[in-house]
Amino acid sequence: MSSAASSSKMLQLPLSKEDLTRINAHLRTLTPEDILAWAVESLPGLYQTTAFGLTGLVAIDMLSKITSSPPPLIFLDTLYHFQETYELVEEVRQRYDVPIHIYTPQGCATVADFEKKFGGRLWETNEDVYDFAVKVEPARRAYDALGVKAIITGRRATQGGDRASLQPLEVDETGLLKLNPLFEWTFPFVEWYIEENNVPRNKLLDQGYRSVGDWHSTSKVGEGQSERAGRWAGKEKTECGLHRNFFTMQEQLEKASEFPLSVSSPVSIRA
Template sequence: MTPTNNISDAPVFPEPLRLPLTKEELDSINDYLRPLVPEEILTWAVDHIPGLFQTTAFGLTGLVAIDMLSKITSSPPPLIFLDTLYHFPETYELVEEVKKRYGVPVKVYKPEGCDTTQDFEKKHGEQFWETHEDAYDFAVKVEPARRAYEELGVKAVITGRRASQGGDRAKLQPLEVDSTGLLKLNPLFAWNFHLVEWYIKENNVPRNKLLDQGYKSVGDWHSTVKSGEGEAGERAGRWAGREEKTECGLHVDYFKMKSAATEKGQGTA
């Protein structure tokens, strides 16, 4: 895509950035990043943001960022993959394909004290996602993520979120700071699904095989279904039967999620 801004004309930001950022600094950075194309945003981030990693469930937008980074730098940020223990076999196959294709380190984190689905169900009970939904999200996503950030020294993560996905993402900015102080970079925040799909095809980027079988968005197997005919929304089929749910918990306020999990006796982070 044609650059929309001259990256050499960037305001003077320290390399690396001094954290935490003030609101004025964050606003200034977003003013600069907003007109840039994703490759430029990622280039800026690699040059300026300390402790940068990429969190990914290997969805299409995350895969685009992985491919872009492979062309920007010979040492792309390591990937953090949160293995909920309930991913589809096709998702695990894709993880191995990406590792082979790009040679980028993948740091895998599972629910605390669990290596298998059986371990998880022995600790939390069967169908925990139905009986205690928020506590489930905390156990499989939020707690492992916080543990990864602490153990790996993560200061910032690259996400695959886009404003066109709607819900809580509709007013997304290029760079955000969450309630814990973690920086979240959203390099494709302004792209729509058609641009993502175009990039995947144009660059022959590996993708989940389930997307060719009627799935629009792939999460855990127990809460992901094929989208119905004419069903709107690029995340159709996720959290089937729970139309009000738009996030898995990873991008919800950490302290809110921890509080909800603690009420169910699951808060350990």
């Protein structure tokens, strides 16, 4: 473990803007492995949220080599993932000794349950409600139930869109800490690590996909296109809702939605 990590003390929350600026200046000098080692030593209530994309898998593999007790994983099962994604979840479970907490939309264990509650093809009829129901609400429920105060993400600046200005450590509008350990890595570097370390990967990546989400909003990527061009193709959308402003999204949906939307209180990370 790096000296930076071993000498760190658990952070006291909430962080001031000055603290965050100082921490990011330090983290920018570290490798992803050292950023993760620092996080294990320094961030309270640390979990990794993952849809088992390549960058998240790199972090899982790195953490397995850094600590014998890696942060538990949170997988938000939208119920509309590809079968290959569910197979990968089981492969990761077998390969790495790390707990996986799986959360589905509230009150729904199957697609039939979800469509009985919201109707069919909700991602077309009300995309914001869909994002809230399958990602935002389950995430907040997970954070409440598990006592999550900080999460590790697989976001990278080179993915573009809203991610272009990523910092190593961010604090969202609810006070949740978000660590982006591979924020500076490019897609080829991520692929190199996966191959070099024989990390499990989604079989769809061998079929022309580069970023895999729900089956209805994921398509293959053409030559020369960005890695996330196959997510919500033809739309300006770049995020599923999990990294959008929680309060703004909740307020808009409460005003406009015909569906009942409930969510746990935003996570509190005051010490």
